Structure formats: C-alpha cells, structure tokens
Amino acid sequence: MSGRSLSLYAVLYLTFIYAPILLLPVFSFNDNIFVTFPLKGFTTDWYAEMVANVPLGKALRSSLLIVGPVALISTGLGLMAALALGRSPIRFKAAILGLLMVPLVVPTLVLGVSLLTLLRGVLGVQLSLATVAAGHVLLCLPYSVVILLARLDGFDRSLEEASLDLGQSAFATFRRITLPLMMPAIVASLLLCSVVSFDEFLLAFFLSGADATLPLYIWGSLRFPAKLPSTLALGTCLLVFSICIVVLAEWVRRRGAPGSTAATGL
C-alpha cells in the first residue's frame, strides 16, 4: 500500500472511532430538542436542565457511592491474589490464575442471571446498591489481578531479598519495598476498577434494587425524547471526566516505569 492510501485508511479509522463521540458535545450545545442537523443555535440550557434534574443527581450519587468501595475492594483482593500468585510457593498457579480470569470470558449476561438467581432465589438477599457493588467487584477482580501481577513480575525479586537480608521482616519488606514499587499499578488498578464500575450496565440492571445507577438512569431516560439533550450534556461531562482519568492513569504509569525518577511520592 502506498503512503497516501495508508493515510486515508488512518483518517477513516479515526473518524469511525471519534466522530460518534464528538457528536455528543456538539448536540449538547445545540438549541433544539431533536438531535438532527442542521444545528440551530448555541445554548447551555441542557446543562442547566441536567444540573436541575433530581433523579439524575440521585443516580449519579448512587454510582459514585459504589465506585469507591468497588475499586478499593477489587484492588485489595487483587493485590492479595497477585502476591499469592507472584511471591508464594503455592501449587497450581496457572489453574488459579485461569479461574480468576473467568469473569472476563463468561458473558456478563450469564453472570447477571446467575448472580440474581443466587442472591434472590438461593440466599434471599434484598437487592440494593450493595448487591450491585458485589457484582462489580466480581467483574473488576480479573483486571486488578492482571495489572498488579504484571508489575510484580516486572521488578527484580532480589530487591525483596535484599530487604530481608538487611534485617527487615517479611511484613516490613512488603511495606517498605514491595508496596511502594507496586504503587503505580495499584493506582492504575483503582482507576480502571472505578471506570469499569461507573460504566457497567448489565450487572447493575440485574442486581439493583430501588436505586438506579447512572447507566441505568440514562438508559431509562432515553425513552423520553425531551430528556435526550440533557442526557447528551451528561454524556459530554462524563467524556471530559474519562479523558482526565485516562491521562492521569497514563501519567502515573509512566512515572512508575523503570528508569524514571522516584516511582512513588515517597
């Protein structure tokens, strides 16, 4: 292929990916209740409407309420699993890692139905944000393990041996050496789990009780055309927020790369 057709391919590719996303901010400022061209005029009304929307605020709060615990619990469990797989002399490591990765390959739909059956049918648990959070932990755990294990495999094991050799106990070695060196991966895992949980629809759909999460609210509001523009405004806010998160995560990851200055803020 010549250079020109490669460039054309690249342009088409990028357009395919980004054009739909870029339509979001464009229509969120368009002074028309119907999402069609031509654009009519500039307005920030939809943003005002979004802020004034009480159920939306409630859904956002519900989502934010579970994001923190989900990220912390997934990363905590992931760290323990990664340490067990990467540092302890347990057997069947490949099999254990494979089992931990199962939520990645089982369709979320199947996961949702089986969790609903388990929680309602077998255990008789009342559905709530807590059940959504539990489902999200299940979904986030494989991501967390993969990120943390990669970092653990990536640094010289003799660093930990040197710490033991210099008189520190196994726990002090974990606190002074392993944890600081893992910190970039821990931050990355927290951010990724937050994004996964914030964005997740299917499990939330199956497992939520009276309180809707933000994706559930957005899906519900699409049935009412009048609400569409303020949903676009909301989408634009989320878009800006996600870009910030991705940039932040990448920045943290690069700071932690080998050969860079201090891997952590110690």
Next chain:
Amino acid sequence: MNGIPANMIEITGLTKAFGSFTAIDNLTLGIAKGEFFALLGASGSGKTTLLRLLGGFEFPNAGRIVIDGQDVTDQRPNQRPTNTVFQSYALFPHLTLAENVGYGLLNLRLPKAEFAARIEDALSRVRLSGFGARFPHMVSGGQRQRVALARALICKPKVLLLDEPLGALDKRLREEMHLELREIQRAAGITFVLVTHDQEEAMSLADRIAIMARGRLLQVDTPRALYEAPNSREVAEFISNVNLLDGTCLRQDGPDAVIAVNGVGQFIACTDGAALPEGTRVTLAIRPEKARFSARTDQGANQLAGVMRTATYAGDRSHAMIEVPGLDRPFLITTPNRDRNMSDQDAPGTPVTITWDRTAAAILRD
C-alpha cells in the same frame, strides 16, 4: 581442634534439590575466619545455590550450616549474620543512595545525627561522599556497585556474600574494583564468599578457591595449588589451558617418575614427594607457558617432536599450536615476547622440538 582456629563457616552434608535436579549434592566445606573465599564454576554448577543457602534465600533438604559457632540452617536472611551483594546490585529504585545505604540500620533506631553520620561514613569509604541525595538510576554502574557494597557492609556482617558482583562492569572498572574489594576485606576483617565464573577474578582475589561442578566440590585449594597442582583432569582443564598426555608410570626414579605415553615417548616428571606405584595410570598436565619450542634440537629433560600449525600474536605473548604425532590434540605453548623481532620458527609447517623441565608437568591420578 588441633590448634587450628575455628572456621567462620562450617557446611556439613548440605543437599539442595529443585524437583528432580540436585543443585547441591552432599557438600561439606569449612571457610576460615577472615578468609576471602571464592566459589568458581560454570553456570549450573551450584555455586549460586550454595551462596543463596548461605544467605538464607534457599533452605537445604539436608545438612547443616554453622556460622561463627551458631547453627543458622533454619534462620531467615534477616536473622543471619550475613549480608549479600547481589548480582543486579538490587538497589531500591525508590530510595536515595543514602536511604539505600542506611536501610540496614533502620532496625537500630539510631538518633538522627548518628544515623546520618554512619551513612556518610559508609559512603565516603566507597568514595561516594556527596552522592547520598541521588537516586540509583542517576549514577553509573561502578558507583551502583560501590553503593551495594557500602549497603551490605554497614551492618558489619560476619560474612559478606558476593554474587558475581563485578559481572556487569567493564574490564578496567573490574580490575579497579578487585583492588578495592581486597582492601575493604583486609581492613574490615570480614569473611568474604565470592561467587564467580571468571577464574582470573577468583585467582587474583581469593585466598582459597572451591571449584564446583554438578553440585559438588572438585577441589578446594589456594589459587597457586589449583593452577600448579590440580587434582583432576576436570580441574586442570577448567582452570585455563593445559596440555594433557595420558600415560602409565614405568618406574620411580628418586624424586621423579618415568611416565610412558603411548605412541609418543617417555617423560620424567617430579612426583612432589608422592609415591607412584609402577603401572599407575596417570595424566601429565603441562601448562602452555611451562613448555618451550625451538626449530633446533634442544637440550631438556623432556622432548617431543612436532610441526608448527598456527602461531597467534597476542601482544605481550604469542600462542603456538603444534601438531604432535600420536596426540589427538595440538600441543599449546605460550611464549612471552621478549624481543620485538618476529621469530622465523613461527611459520606453519616448520618442524619444531618441544621441551619442558621435570618440574613443569603435574601428574594427575584420575
């Protein structure tokens, strides 16, 4: 103990297996106080495993390790009076050089001023004063090496374990570090155990060297004894080049033995006082620098006729490979270049006579 000072390290019957692979095979060894001891062997010989067993990073399947009279076999690295300089240096990348060096002092909970003073003292000892605030990636390989040394020595260990510490440095830096290591070892009076695959390094640093292969010790001796009086073909061949002639002892003649080498001739060699019964199968080991050759017939205790195959000039010396009828490998001779003029006997195809003295060849009995 017969008046001999007690050993710093006593290893008895040590065995370590990884799955079906026996890395250390029923090994017994004593290392004296203040000795600079080198473990020399090819990769896979078990030398690094032995060092890791001494440091407490691996635990043996059988056998005991006693350091300074204390059984440390089941002790973890942080309980042992040993410190290690790792092959990769293992400097903590998120800590400054000063924090790295001071890491071993953390448990002592020293007053701030004394803590800082001891770090500065340790850094100045390895000529790195003023580098304390830098991070490991900001200094050169040689400097990192010295930080690793300072960090390991600050706890004043009874035994310092060094795992190929100079492997990553270039030749000149390595030679500088040799001198420094010896000086530090003498000044501190600490027992050093060095793992290396570089025999020159082992020779120039160690008081004694253990040659390892297949998890066993082939020979433990001074560098001179290993080189001049190896106890087996394997050791003779591992340490530098050697010419080996298989033969049988014909008779003993005073301090010498007469050795018949099949199809080549008879040679006399000093037995170093050992009794050599008639008919013993032996190998004559002649180091390349201990024989000489000439285009003329030479006067010497032992003579061998051959034909020059190749001569290689190497600056301070030249290496000759001489074809000898009856030997399956060419005879190697190294000659110091005492004269600037090239010798005419180096041309391939020139018939030459090889000679060596009766004290030049070692008699191997294996």
